[in-house]
Amino acid sequence: MRSVPRQPVASQSDIRSRIPGKMSSILILVGTESGNAQMVADALKPVLETAGHAVDVSDKAASAMDLQAHDVLLVVCATHGSGDIPTNILPLVETLERECPNLSRHRYGVIALGDRSFQDTFCGGGKKVDQVLELCGAQRVGDRLEVDASSQPSPDEEALAWVEGWKNLV
Ligand SMILES: Cc1cc2nc3c(=O)[nH]c(=O)nc-3n(C[C@H](O)[C@H](O)[C@H](O)COP(=O)(O)O)c2cc1C
Numbered sequence: 001m002r003s004v005p006r007q008p009v010a011s012q013s014d015i016r017s018r019i020p021g022k023m024s025s026i027l028i029l030v031g032t033e034s035g036n037a038q039m040v041a042d043a044l045k046p047v048l049e050t051a052g053h054a055v056d057v058s059d060k061a062a063s064a065m066d067l068q069a070h071d072v073l074l075v076v077c078a079t080h081g082s083g084d085i086p087t088n089i090l091p092l093v094e095t096l097e098r099e100c101p102n103l104s105r106h107r108y109g110v111i112a113l114g115d116r117s118f119q120d121t122f123c124g125g126g127k128k129v130d131q132v133l134e135l136c137g138a139q140r141v142g143d144r145l146e147v148d149a150s151s152q153p154s155p156d157e158e159a160l161a162w163v164e165g166w167k168n169l170v
Helices: 012-018 036-050 090-099 116-121 124-135 155-166
Strands: 025-031 054-058 072-077 107-114 145-148
Touching: 025 036, 025 124, 036 054, 036 072, 036 107, 036 155, 072 124, 090 124, 107 116, 107 124, 107 155, 145 155
Parallel strands: 025 054, 025 072, 072 107, 107 145
Antiparallel strands: none
């Protein structure tokens, strides 16, 4: 009898992300010092809700427990100092790095805010959060958006354009 090549088995998350109109429970994680990332998060929330998702916004999540109620994370994170993570989101990032909890049932997206005039540390905060979530097994959906304050004075405009594609992937 001829053997039939086996098809790869779709994971649960593949199946979920392919169902049109599937509602996700999204937590927007804000890392901010001077309010731009919060402004972006507040602009994205109604867009994601209109697309049918349930959305919460937090600038206080500090552990894996705080992420459990949501299946999708959207990080909106600025960079300060010299490539540093904003202080409000530092406890979460340090805890995830130290404890490396299993976040494999989470999908996530990243919007990194920065300024290209800082060259080597451009968008270092958002890149760092991206790395840590990947380390914990979460699956990134879509490309990371990097918003450059030196060429884009309104970060929410670029983020709103980006989320038009992202909202259909989660
Ligand atoms: C003191 C200071 C340091 C900064 N350092 C960096 C940096 O190292 N790399 C970078 O890409 N952007 C850097 N930025 C730019 C900010 O990330 C950018 O302006 C961002 O939009 C600020 O967002 P927030 O208002 O949510 O904190 C810095 C901004 C300030 C004021």
